[in-house]
Amino acid sequence: xxxxxxxxxxxxxxxxVSGLSALLGFMLVxxxxxxxxxxxxxxxxxxxQNQRGFINEVGFASYVSMKEEVERLQKRAxxxxxxxxxxxxxxxxxxxxxxxxxxxxxxxELVGGGVKVTLKDNAGAGGMPGEQDxxxxxxxxxxxxxxxxxxxxxxxxxxHRLMSASSIRCAGPTVLIDxxxxxxxxxxxxxxxxxxLYNGFTISGGVMTEIATxxxxxxxxxxxxxxxxxxxxxxxxxxxxxxxxxxx
Amino acid sequence: xxxxxxxxxxxxxxxxLGLKVRVGDxxxxxxxVACLAGLDTVLGGMRSAYESKFQTDVFLSGxxxxxxxxxxxxxxxxxxxxxxxxxxxxxxxMRIFTNLSLLRRYLLVRATDWIAKRKKERxxxxxxxxxxxxx
Numbered sequence: 001x002x003x004x005x006x007x008x009x010x011x012x013x014x015x016x017v018s019g020l021s022a023l024l025g026f027m028l029v030x031x032x033x034x035x036x037x038x039x040x041x042x043x044x045x046x047x048x049q050n051q052r053g054f055i056n057e058v059g060f061a062s063y064v065s066m067k068e069e070v071e072r073l074q075k076r077a078x079x080x081x082x083x084x085x086x087x088x089x090x091x092x093x094x095x096x097x098x099x100x101x102x103x104x105x106x107x108x109e110l111v112g113g114g115v116k117v118t119l120k121d122n123a124g125a126g127g128m129p130g131e132q133d134x135x136x137x138x139x140x141x142x143x144x145x146x147x148x149x150x151x152x153x154x155x156x157x158x159x160h161r162l163m164s165a166s167s168i169r170c171a172g173p174t175v176l177i178d179x180x181x182x183x184x185x186x187x188x189x190x191x192x193x194x195x196x197l198y199n200g201f202t203i204s205g206g207v208m209t210e211i212a213t214x215x216x217x218x219x220x221x222x223x224x225x226x227x228x229x230x231x232x233x234x235x236x237x238x239x240x241x242x243x244x245x246x247x248x
Numbered sequence: 249x250x251x252x253x254x255x256x257x258x259x260x261x262x263x264x265l266g267l268k269v270r271v272g273d274x275x276x277x278x279x280x281v282a283c284l285a286g287l288d289t290v291l292g293g294m295r296s297a298y299e300s301k302f303q304t305d306v307f308l309s310g311x312x313x314x315x316x317x318x319x320x321x322x323x324x325x326x327x328x329x330x331x332x333x334x335x336x337x338x339x340x341x342m343r344i345f346t347n348l349s350l351l352r353r354y355l356l357v358r359a360t361d362w363i364a365k366r367k368k369e370r371x372x373x374x375x376x377x378x379x380x381x382x383x
Contacts, residue, residue: 011249011297012302012304013293013294013296013297013302013304013307014249014252014253014297016293016304016307016308017252017253017290017293017294017297017307018252018253018255018256019256020286020289020290020293020307020308020311021253021254021256021257021260021290022256022257022259022260022263023260023286024257024260024283024286024287024290025256025257025258025259025260025261025262025263025264026260026261026263026264026269027264027279027282027283027286027315028261028264028283029260029261029264029265029269030264030269030270030271030276030279031276031277031279031280031282031283036270037270037273037276040273041273041276041277044273044274044277
C-alpha cells in the first residue's frame with residue numbers, strides 16, 4: 001500500500017525539522033500570554049491588545065468575587081442565626097459585624113501592602129507654568145478612580161482618608177477633599193494587591209502616561225510593603241436620609 | 249511524515265507547560281517575535297524537503313540565525329524607540345504565507361497523483377480479472 005508521501009525518498013529532513021519544531025513549540029508556550037504573566041507584560045502591549053486580553057479576565061474575576069461574596073453572606077447568615085438561638089454570643093457577633101462594616105466604610109485605620117503615588121506641579125518648566133504643568137483636582141480624582149479600579153481597598157490623599165461620599169474639587173490654587181484644603185505635592189496611598197495596583201496604574205494609555213507626558217516628574221509611583229491609612233475623621237451623621245424599617 | 253514535526257511541536261509545548269518555564273516579561277516579548285522567525289524557518293525546511301533540496305546545515309543555521317536576528321531587531325527597536333518588531337512580523341508573516349501556500353500545492357499534487365494512481369491500479373486489476381473471466 002502506497003501513501004501520498006511515498007515520493008519523498010530522501011527523508012533526512014524529518015529529524016532536524018521535528019527537533020526544531022519541538023523547540024518552536026517550547027518557545028511559543030514560553031512567550032504565550034497567560035494569567036501569570038499578563039500583568040507584567042501589560043506595559044509592552046498596545047492599549048487595544050490589553051483590552052482584548054482583559055475583557056474576559058475581568059468578567060471572570062467579578063464572577064468569582066460575587067460567588068465568594070454570596071458564600072460569605074450565607075456563612076454570616078448562619079452565624080447570625082446560630083447566635084440568635086444561643087443568645088449569649090449575640091453581642092460578640094454584632095460587634096464583629098460592626099467592625100467589618102466600619103472598616104469597609106473607612107471609619108477604621110487600615111494597614112497592608114500597597115502603592116504610593118506622588119503628584120506634584122512641574123517646577124522644572126521654564127518661564128510661565130502652563131495649564132498642563134499644574135496638578136488639578138481632576139488629576140487626583142482620576143488617579144484615585146484608577147486605583148479603586150485596580151482593586152484598592154483604602155485610599156488616602158495627604159493623610160485624608162477617602163470614603164464612599166468623598167468629594168474632590170478645586171478651590172483656587174489648592175484642592176479641597178471633603179472640604180479640607182490640601183496643597184501640592186499630593187501623596188496618595190492605596191492599600192491593595194501591590195502588583196495589581198502597580199501594573200494596573202502604569203498600564204500604557206492610562207492616567208499615569210497621560211500626566212507624565214507633560215513631565216515625568218509630575219507623577220511617580222512606588223510599591224510599598226506596609227502602609228498605614230488613617231480612618232476617615234469627618235462628620236458621619238446622616239441628616240436627610242434614613243434606613244427603611246424593612247431592612248433594619 | 250508531515251505529521252512528525254507537528255507531533256514534535258506539541259511535545260515541545262507540553263514539555264514547556266510541564267516544566268512551567270518563566271522568563272522575564274520583556275524577554276517573553278522578544279521571544280514572541282522570535283517565534284515567528286522560527287515558524288517561518290520550520291515551514292521553509294518542510295517546503296525545501298518537498299522540493300527535494302533540503303540541506304541539514306542550511307536549515308539548522310537558518311533557524312538559529314533567523315531567531316536571533318528577529319530577537320535582535322525587536323530588541324534594537326525598543327532601544328532606539330522604533331517599533332522594529334513590526335518589520336519582523338511583516339516579513340516573517342509574508343514568508344510564512346508563501347511557504348504554506350507552496351507546501352499546500354505540493355501536498356495537493358501528491359494527493360491527486362496518488363488518487364490517480366490508485367484509480368489506474370484498480371482499473372488494471374479489473375481488466376485482469378475480466379480477462380480471467382473471459383478466458
